[in-house]
Amino acid sequence: MIFRFYLAVFLLLAALACQPALAQKTKQVRLKSKLLSDSTRQLAPKAEVAVDFPNLNKIPYYYDKKKLAQIRKLERRKNWQKTLPLLEAYVTNFGIENFYKDTPMLWRLGQLYERNGQLDKAKAFYKLVLKHHRTDVKKVQLYYDSLEQKEKDYYVPLDYYYKLVEYRKHVAKFLPPKGVNVNMGSEINSKAEDYGPAVRSSEDQLIFTSKRTFRGLNAVPNEDLYYSKMVDGEWEEAKSFGKPINSIWNEGSACLSRDGKTLYFARCECPDCHGNCDLYVAHLLADGTWGKIKNLGPEVNSPGWDSQPTLSKNEDTLYFASDRLGGFGLSDIYFTHKLKNGKWAPAKNLGPVVNTRENEVSPFFHPLYQVLYFSSRGQLLNFGDFDIYKTYRVNGRWQEPRNIGPLVNGKGSEYYFSIDAESTNLYYAKAEPKDPKNLDLYSFPLPMEAHPLAVTHIEGILTDSVSNQPLTGIISIIDLDNGVEVASKYIRPDGTFDFDLIDNNRYTMLIQSPDFFTVEKTFDLATDTVFKIMTTMIDYKLPLIFKNIEFDEGKATIKKDMEPILDRIVLFLADHPTFRLKIGGHTDSSGDPDLNMELSQKRADSIKKYLITKGKMPEERVEAFGYGSTEPLKDEVTDEDMKINRRVEFKLLKPEAENQEQMKGWD
Incomplete structure (x- = not known):
């Protein structure tokens, strides 16, 4: 793909004077937002087609x-x-x-x-x-x-995203991300597999499954339930639930009721199991111990594997995973609801929009909203083996699942997603590709893609208003109110982009591109907005000239009013690590030519020192030359002519080989 290059000089227009040959252009970022009222916040990010199949849980096969x-x-x-x-x-x-x-x-x-x-x-x-x-x-x-193709998401790979963050954080006013993929540490995780987290809505108790103990002469790993309590903002060392919850059989994948007095969990390979694994319920007794353990029975459990329960927000519906016969794939998400007599109704399949011919497992129902999270390897957008998705329930129908993005989903497998009621932190189990069997628990601030209230859809298009051609780049959104991460995306080939955000918040949009300097724009997500960003098209063979970078007479000291201009040069170099910069200092013809040459070199060196110090970049990325009065732009007839010749030029140097390598991700 052949790229046309521009420098977008945002908020620098007053400071930028260009040669007459450089035509000025305007680019527009049109941002449309569809706002949802509080009463409709449970809607999916976009209106979707309703697809009903009323026979799904009535007959196995229809034929006429x-x-x-x-x-x-x-x-x-x-x-x-x-x-x-x-x-x-x-x-x-x-x-x-x-x-x-x-x-x-x-x-x-x-x-x-x-x-x-x-x-x-x-x-x-x-x-x-x-x-x-x-x-x-x-x-x-x-x-x-x-x-x-007009709606496909082109997420920036996580490793490249953090390179951008690293380049920017020394010069940008925004703080770097709080961090993702944060392991919960040795207080929770062991050397064995740890998974299946569930946190109470008050976020003061975490329960999870671990294989850290062994049974029998052959030291077979035993699955047991563990819990940890949060004290002064820290999770205490995990403890076993002990008997009678944990037994000589395998227990795991539990969830608690809101009051903490009812526990649903899976028990496997036990004498009273209907299949490989069954769902059980236990109650907290008056003396603080657990008892009244009961199998949920054949209406819920099957001869296959039934596990990983999660309660709806009203606690009248139980969702779980099962590999029973008669499903869509290897394992599906099922649900059962509580009848008036307190018993559970026959389990039903959640349907073909959520379930696929592959595996759907580890469902989690948000404690406040009609949002179901689950792990799958059969959906249409997948970053690794198993990814975590969310789906909204609207008018009784489950919407198309949405991948919650690369800040959570990586190249390995992610399972057992859980978040607190305030949607502040997430908890999930992750296996690295190099060790896919060793799961650990992770927790970190909830990214925007995973947030249940990220349902306000914004969309925009970035084009050159003269040629009407789409521009390439990376779009990043920063939530200024909450500091919530929003995964960066490449602009689509047609110049469009979109995000699902939380309404009534303030955001900053960053546009980074090989076509122009980084653009920063703050907006309040409450009205439709049109951004107009002025840019200047240049040929890389021509210099970018700043005539208002003026030193005191006979001096080479950087002045305060120069710093905003130079900081944006630093920012561009940080955003484009393959570029180098050539600085040329020029004077008018008055005075001694040798002294002018020396002074122009000192001034170019001063600018170079500022750039490499502020940007913390290698010295060889910036070259500085003083030309004195040897390269005038105009014959000096008037004082204005002399002023034009007193200038600093910046020329971008971009090795072709590095250029091609950098562009691979933008095609």
Whole structure:
């Protein structure tokens, strides 16, 4: 990809004087925000197509020979107008088995929607095909990508993101991130596997699962439940729940009721288990011990594996993971609700939007909002093996799951996501790619992508207003009110970008690019906004000239009023580590030529020293030369001519090989 290069000089326009050959242009960042009221905060980030399959938990497979024949007859005749409603009605009756046995029907319905201009419905069904297919679907992927390209997220890789942070933090006014991927340390984690965290809504008690003990002569790892209490802002050393919760069998993946008196957990390979693992309930007794342990029974548990329970905010619905027969994939998310008599209803599958042909595990229901988090390896955007997603429940339907971003999800596997009621901190288990079996617990401030209230959608486009061509770059958002992290994204090839943010907060938007200097813009997410950013197009063969960098007569000392200008030069070099800078100091022709040469060199050296000191960069990145009066811009007829010749020039030097390497991530 061939790039045209610009320098965007934001807030420097008054300080910048350019040669007449440099044309001035305007770029616009148009930012539209769709605001949601408090009563609608539980909505998904974007309005989505409702896809209902009422037969899912009633029949395993739907088949109507007569209706199928009618649909195929119309398809052969290419009578798409009559085919669409019939195929739509047939697919609506699908049971779970239809999704992998009759996937081509989902594909054909999506095509008909696209042909009919119903693009949102087309995308919804293409997504279902990609989640549930068991054959090659490259063609479907191409169709889906063609519709999705204007909404696809291009997240900046985490390692590169932190390089940007490192370059900026010495010169930018924003504090560096609070940190992600923070291991909870030896008070919680052991040398064995530690996972399955759940924190009470008051965030004063953490429970989790660990394999740190062994049983039998063969020292088989034993899964037990542990807990830790927070005292003075620190988690105490973890302790075992002890008997009767922990037994000679395996216990784990627990959740507590809000009052801390009811514990739901999984027990495996036990005599009264219906399958490999079952869900149990225990109650806190008056003497402070746990008792009344009871299997939730065959209406909830299956002959397979049932584990990882989580309660809804009203504590009347229990979500869990199961690999029972009759599901969509290897393991699915199921739910059961409490009946009036206090018993649990027969468990039901959560459906094909959340569940895929792969694994969905470790659900977590937010304690205040209709948001479900879970781990999956079958969704459409995945950074590693298992990633964590969130899905919103709107009008009784689960919305398309959204990856919570690279600040949480990495190249390894992430499971067992949990957050406190205030949505301040997250807790989850993570395995590094180099040691995928050794899970540890991590906790750190909740990034924006994972926040349940990040439902206000903003979108923008960055283009050159003269050529109308899209510009490349990285968009970063900083939450000024809460310091919440927002993962950076590349601008899409068409110049667009979008984010889901919390409304009524103040943010700063940073645009970093090989096309221009970093742009910073603060905005209040309460109204539609249009940003206009002035830029100056230059040829890298031409110098960037600052005529108002003026030294005191006969001196080479940096003055205070020069620093804002020089700081932005530092910022550009920090944002673009492959660039080097050449500084040229020039004088007018008055005075002794040799003294002018010496003075211009001292002034260039002073600027160089300031830049490399402030930016903490290698000295070889900046070259300084004094030219005295040997390279005038104008014949000196007037005092104004002499003033023009008294100048400092900055020329960017960019090795071609390094340029190509840096650009790889921007294509």
